[in-house]
Amino acid sequence: xxxxxxxxxxxxxxxxxxxxxxxxxxxxxxxxxxxxxxxxxxxxxxxxxxxxxxxxxxxxxxxxxxxxxxxxxxxxxxxxxxxxxxxxxxxxxxxxxxxxxxxxxxxxx
Numbered sequence: 001x002x003x004x005x006x007x008x009x010x011x012x013x014x015x016x017x018x019x020x021x022x023x024x025x026x027x028x029x030x031x032x033x034x035x036x037x038x039x040x041x042x043x044x045x046x047x048x049x050x051x052x053x054x055x056x057x058x059x060x061x062x063x064x065x066x067x068x069x070x071x072x073x074x075x076x077x078x079x080x081x082x083x084x085x086x087x088x089x090x091x092x093x094x095x096x097x098x099x100x101x102x103x104x105x106x107x108x109x
Contacts, residue, residue, distance in 0.1 A: 002046045002047045002049075002050035002051075002055075003043065003046055003055075004026065004042055004043065004046050004055035004056055004057045005054065005055070005056045005057070006056070006057055006058075006059075007025065007056045007057070007058050008058065008059075008062065008063050008066075009063045009064075009065040009066050012058070012063075012066050015056065016056060016081050017081065017084040018084065019054055019081070021052065021053060021054055022052075022053045022054070022080060022081065022082040022087075022106045022107065023053070023054045023055070023056055023080070023081045023082075024042075024045075024053060024054070024055050024056070024078055024079070024080050024081075024102070024103060024106065025056045025057070025058055025078065025079050025080075025081065026038070026039075026042050026055065026056065026057045026058070026076060026077075026078050027058050027060050027067065027070075027072045027075050027076065027077040027078070027079070028057060028058070028059065028060060028075055028076050029059060029060045029061050029075055030059070030061075032060075032075050032076065034075075034076055034092065034093035035075055035076040037093055038076050038078075038093055038094070038099075041096045041099055042055055042057075042078075042099070044096070045096075045099060045100065045103055049103055049107075052107060053103055053106065053107065060072065060075050070086065074091055074092065076091075076092065076093060077089065077090070077091045077092075078090045078099065078102065080102060080103070080105075080106040082106055087105075087106055088102050088105055088106055090102055
C-alpha cells in the first residue's frame with residue numbers, strides 16, 4: 001500500500017519539481033480539521049495511483065518558504081505538479097471524486 005511521501009522546504013525542488021512522474025502535494029497542518037478529513041482520501045488515491053502519480057504532504061506550519069512561493073493562503077490545498085510546473089490546484093475540503101478528477105486530469109494533461 002503506497003503512502004504519501006513527506007516533503008519540506010529543503011527537498012521540495014528535488015522531490016516534487018524534479019520528479020519524473022506527476023506529483024500531487026497536500027499542503028496541510030496537524031491542527032486543521034478539514035486537512036485531517038481529506039487525509040484518508042489522499043492515502044486511498046496514493047494507493048490507487050501507485051506507480052503513476054506520487055502523492056506528497058507538506059506541513060504548512062513548518063515550511064513557510066514553499067507556502068509563500070506557491071501563494072498558498074488556505075489549507076488544505078492540493079497542487080498538482082507535472083514536469084516541474086503547477087498544472088492544477090484545489091483549495092479546501094473536497095469530495096473524493098473531485099480529487100480523483102484532478103489526478104486524472106494531471107495524467108492526461
